[in-house]
Amino acid sequence: MHWNLFTWRNYSFQAPLHFLALLERAWPGSPSHAADPSAPGYRGRARNWAWPGLGVVDRPPRSLKPSCRGEQRLWRRWRVSACACSVLHFPGDTGTSPVPASDPSQCAWRCCICQEVCSRSRSCSAAVTLPGSSGLCQPATLRSNWTNYMWLLQIFALLFVVYLIYWLIDRMNNEKLEMKDAWWGPGSKPSTREDESIRPFKVETSEEEIKDLYQRIDLTRFTPPLEDTRFHYGFNSNYLKKVVSYWRNQFDWKKQVEILNKYPHFKTKIEGIDIHFIHVKPTKPPAGHKVKPLLMIHGWPGSFYEFYKIIPLLTDPESHGLNYNQVFEVICPSIPGYGFSEAPHKQGFNTVAAAQIYCKLMSRLGFQEFFVQGGDWGSLICTNIAQMAPSQVKGIHINMCFLDSSNLYIFGSLLLGRWFPWLFGFRKRDLELLYPAKKILHSIFRESGYMHIQSTKPDTVGCALNNCPVGLAAYILEKFSTWTNPEYLYLEDGGLEKKFTLDDLLTNIMIYWVTRSIIPSQRFYKENMGQGIGVQKHSKMKVFVPAGLSAFPYELVHCPESWARKKFPYLCSYTHMAQGGHFAAFEEPLLLAEDIQKFVGTIKGK
Template identity: 65%
Template sequence: MWPEILLASVLAFVVYWFVSRDKEETLPLEDGWWGPGARPTAPEDESIRPFKVETSDEEIKDLHRRIDGTRLTPPLEDSRFHYGFNSHYLKKILSYWRNEFDWRKQVEMLNRYPHFKTRIEGLDIHFVHVKPPQLPPGRTPKPLLMVHGWPGSFYEFYKIIPLLTDPANHGLSEEHVFEVICPSIPGYAFSEAASKKGLNSVATARIFYKLMLRLGFREFYIQGGDWGALICTHMAQMVPSHVKGLHLNMAFILNGRILTLFLVRHCPRLFGFTQRDMELMLPFKEKLFYRPLRESGYMHIQSTKPDTVGCALNDSPAGLAAYILEKFSTWTDSEFQELEDGGLERKFSLDDLLTNVMLYWTTGTITSSQRFYKENRGQLFKQDRIKVSVPTGLAAFPCELMHVPERWVKGKYPRLVSYSYMPRGGHFAALEEPELLARDIRKFVGLLELP
C-alpha cells in the first residue's frame, strides 16, 4: 500500500509543478490610510500642488550652534575607517559644513527642478517631476519613475536627470527621451511620515502607483536601487500591466540560492556562473559573509528599535553626518575602510554629500526613515516567492554590497532582457556614476522598443 501512496504523491507533485510553475501571481492591490486619526469620510484631495525647498535663517543658526558644540572622541591609532567614521576626518567635514558649505546655494540648485506635493492615503507625498526641455518632432517622452533608498534621497538623481530628459545636450542620442518622476519615500525628506505602524515597501509601491496614475500615466518605466529596487519590484508584482519595464541596480534575492555556493567553486559553469561572477564573489567567505556582517549592524538596530538611535541622530548634526556618510564610504567601495578619509572625496564632492545630509537634518526625518526597516522586517521573504512577470534589466555594479549573478536574477525575474556587468561603481550608482547608469537604462529601454 505504501508504494502506491508514495507513487500517487510523486505524481500529484509533478502535476502540480507543471500546472503551477508558469502561473503568474501578483501582489494584491489593497488600500491604506497612514494619516493621523480615522480615515475621513470625505474624498481625499487629489490636487497636485507646487512645492519649493526653503530654510529659515533660524534653522541655519541652530545648525551652526550645534556644530560649534560638537564633542568628538579621538580615534584609535591607525584605525582609519575600520571602527566606523574616523573622527579626525569628521573634524574636516564639520569645519567645511560650518564655515564653507553654502546651503542657500544648494537650495537654489534643488529648486532648479520642479517640486510638487500631493495627498495619497493620508500623507503629503513629495516628488520632483522633470519634463524634457525639447523633443524631436513627433516624439513623446517616456515616463520613468526613479526611487531612492536609505540613507539617500531624491537628490541622488539630480546628476542623471539631465542625461535622461535632455540627452542631446549631454552627448547622448535623442532615440530615448524620458520624463522623470522622483518621489521621496514616505518619512524621507519632504514626504510626510506615517502616523500609524505598518507602512512598508508594499504600501509605498501602491502609493507611488497611485501617484503615477494621478499624473496621467497608465504605462511607465520604473527604476531603483536599495529600497527603491524593492519598491519598484513590488510595483511590478502588483500592477504588471502598467509597468512597461523594470530597471534595477540592486536585486533582493533571498530564496536560498546562496546555498549553491558551497558546490560552485570548482564547477561554476554547471551552475550558470560566469568568470566575472566568480571574480566578483570570491573569496566567498569575505564577500558573502564577513563583508555583509560588517556592513549590516545598522540594519539590526533600525529593524528593531529605530527610534532610540533616531533620538541621538536627530539631535546632533555631527552624529547624523557620521552615521550617513560612513555608508557613502564603505558602500561605495569596501576598500575605502583602509583610508583615513574613507575615500569619500574620491567619488563625491562635500557639497553633494552634505546636501543629502541636510535633507535629513532640515526635515528631521532620520527617525522616520529608519522606521522603514522595522516595517519591512519579515516582509522581504513573503514577497520573494512571487516572480516578476514584466521585462527587467539589471545593472550589476562591481562594488555593490553583494553581487547577484544573472542566473540568480532570472530565478525571480524570468523576463530578464538585460544584465550588464558595469565597469565601475558601487551602491549609490545614480550619484556616483550617473552616465553609466543612464546609458544602461537607455540600452534596456531600447531592447524593449525594438521595431
C-alpha cells in the same frame, strides 16, 4: 543444506508465494511450478522446481523480487512474524497440514493481488493455506485485467501530483499584489473624499534654521581616534573635524536650496499623507519620438537629490552625447518618511504600501504605462510596483537585486559554484565578485550592523541622530564611504571625495536634518524586516515584466545573472558595470543612464 521453498526461515527466498502465480499468468503453458504431483517437473515437496528458461532447479533465482509494495510488506511480515510456522502448502501439495501458529491472529494478512483477507469463513480447493488458519485466498481472482497495468496507473498518478504541485506554485508566482484600501494619516480615515490636487512645492530655509544648526555644531565633542585605525572603527574623527569645519564655515545651504529648486517640485496627498516628488520633462523633445515616463526611487541613506546628476542625461540625452531616441520625463518621489514626504502615522508602512502609493501617484499624473528604476529600497519598491501593476509597468530597471534568501538554488550554487561555475551559469566576473565566500560574508557582517539596529529599535538611535547634526553626518557619510568601495576603509578620509563633493554630501545630510526625517526613515527597516527576512508574500513572487539589471562591482551583494532570472524570468538586459558601487546614480550617472537607455531599447526592439 536442505532447501525448502516454503520454509519460512529460509531467507534466500525473497518473494511471496502468490508472486509465483503472477509468473504462471505471464507464461501460460510453461508453468513456473508443478502444482499437481503428477505434472511434469514435480519432484516432491518443492525440493526441485521447473523454472522457465532454467530447467529443473532446487530453488528459485535469487534475482526474484517482490513485484509490488504489498508483496514487499507481506514478505517483511513473514520474516519478522512471531508465528511458529515452518511449512506453507502450495495448491495441489498433498503434504501434511501446516503446523499451527502459536498466535494465529498474528498470521492474518491481505493478499496484495486479490485484495482478499483470509479468514475462517472463506475457503477454496486451489489456494495457499496460511499457517495457523484455515482461511484460504482464491487464486482464481488473483489479478483482474486492469491490475496488470497498475504500475502504469501509479506512474500517471505520480506525474499528475507533480504537475498539480507545479501548477499551484506557478499560479502563486503569477499572482499580483493586491491594492488595498489604506490610510496612513493621523486618526481614522475621514468619510469625505481625499483631495487629489497636485500642488507646487518649493524648498525653503530660514536664518533661524541655519543659526540653530551652527549652535549645535559648535557644541560638538570629538573623541580622538585610535592610532592607525582610518575607517576601521567607523567614521574617523580626525577627518570628521575637517568635514564639520567645512560645513560650519564654507558650505552655503542657501545656494544648495537654489540648486534643489532648479527642478519643479510638487506635493499631493495620497492615503492621508503628503507625497513629495520632482517631475522633470524634456525641454526639447525629439520630433517623431515618444517621451517615456520613468519613475526613479531612491533608498537609504539617500534622497531624491541622488538623481540630480542623471536627470539631465535622461531628459536631454542629445546634449550629453547619448542616444537621442531614448528620451524620458523623470518623476523622483521621496519615500514617505524621507525628505519632504510626510511620514506615516501608523505602523506597517512597508515597501508594498509605498508601491501602492506610487501606483496611485502615476495614475494621478495621467500615466497608464511607465518604466521604473531604483536601487536599495527603491529597487524593492520598484519590484513591488511591477508585481502590483504588471500591465502598467513596461519595464523595470534596477541596480540592486533583492532575492528570496530561502531559495535553495541560490544557497547550493553559492556552495558549489566555485568548482562548477558552468553548472550554475556563473561567469568569470561572477566568480571574482562572489569568492572567496569567507571574505564576502565577513564584509556583509561588517557592514550590516546598522540594519540590525534599525530593524529592531530604530527610535533609540534615531533620538541621538535627530538632535546632533555632527552625529547624523558621521552616521550617514560613513555609508557613502564603504558602500561606494570597500577599499576606502583603509583610507584616512574614507575616499569620500574621490566620487563626491562635500557640497553634494552635505546637501543630502541637510535634507535629513531640516526635515527631521532620520527616525521615520529608519523605521522603514523595522516595518520591512522586523518580522524576519523573506517572510512576506512578495518575496516569494516572481516579476513577469521586462527587466534590466546593472551589476556594479562594489554593490553590497553581487547578484549573478542566473540568480536574477529566478526572480525576473523576463530579464532582457544584464550588464557587468566597469566601476561603481551602491549609490549608482550619485556615483556613476553616465554609466547608469547608458544602461537604462540600452535596456529600454532592448524592450523596444522586441
